[in-house]
Amino acid sequence: MSASTISPQELNKLCESGSCDLIDVRTPAEFAEVHATQAVNKPLDRLSPKDVMQARNGSADQPLYVICKSGNRAGKACAKFVEAGYENVVNVEGGTDAWASAGLPVVRGKKTISLERQVRIAAGLLVLIGAVLGIFVHPYFAGLSAFVGAGLMFAGITDTCGMAMLLAKMPWNQGPSCSK
Structure with missing residues (x-):
C-alpha cells in the first residue's frame, strides 16, 4: 500500500480547523530557510x-502529513512509515514549493x-577535476569523470542520489535545530 496525498490548500484548511501533525523531511538547513508554520523538522x-509515532502522544490513529521540497523525499518518508506498519501517512503534493x-x-x-x-556543483567540480587531471597528469584520472557520470545516470534511473545523501550529512546542511 502506498501513502495517500493531499494538496497544500486542503491541508492548510485542516490545520486551521484543528491541530495537524506535519513533519518536514528536508535537511535542517533547508527547513531553516523556509517551512510551513505547522511543520516540525525530521530529516529523512x-x-x-x-x-515519530511514539512522540505523537497517543494520536497514532490520526493522519501524519509529510512534506519536503517538492514531494519526492516525502514520498520516500511515507514509504518508510508504511513499511514500518504505519499506514495513515499522507504526502503533501508539491511539497514546500507548492x-x-x-x-x-x-x-x-x-x-x-x-x-x-549542491549536488550539481559537486558533480560538475569532480568531472572538471577528472578531466583536467586526465589531460595534464595521467589519463587514468578520466575515470573520475566517468565514475561521476555513471553515478548521475544511476541517480536518474533509480531516483536515489548517493551524493545528495552524503551532502545532506555535511555540517553546513545541519544548521541550527529548528524542530518545534
Whole structure:
C-alpha cells in the first residue's frame, strides 16, 4: 500500500480547523530557510517512524502529513512509515514549493544553497577535476569523470542520489535545530 496525498490548500484548511501533525523531511538547513508554520523538522536520513509515532502522544490513529521540497523525499518518508506498519501517512503534493507558491503561511529564515544545487556543483567540480587531471597528469584520472557520470545516470534511473545523501550529512546542511 502506498501513502495517500493531499494538496497544500486542503491541508492548510485542516490545520486551521484543528491541530495537524506535519513533519518536514528536508535537511535542517533547508527547513531553516523556509517551512510551513505547522511543520516540525525530521530529516529523512535520520527518520525513525517508530520514534515519530511514539512522540505523537497517543494520536497514532490520526493522519501524519509529510512534506519536503517538492514531494519526492516525502514520498520516500511515507514509504518508510508504511513499511514500518504505519499506514495513515499522507504526502503533501508539491511539497514546500507548492505550499509557499499557494501563499500559505511559512516561516522564512536565512537563504541556503539547495541540496539539488549542491549536488550539481559537486558533480560538475569532480568531472572538471577528472578531466583536467586526465589531460595534464595521467589519463587514468578520466575515470573520475566517468565514475561521476555513471553515478548521475544511476541517480536518474533509480531516483536515489548517493551524493545528495552524503551532502545532506555535511555540517553546513545541519544548521541550527529548528524542530518545534
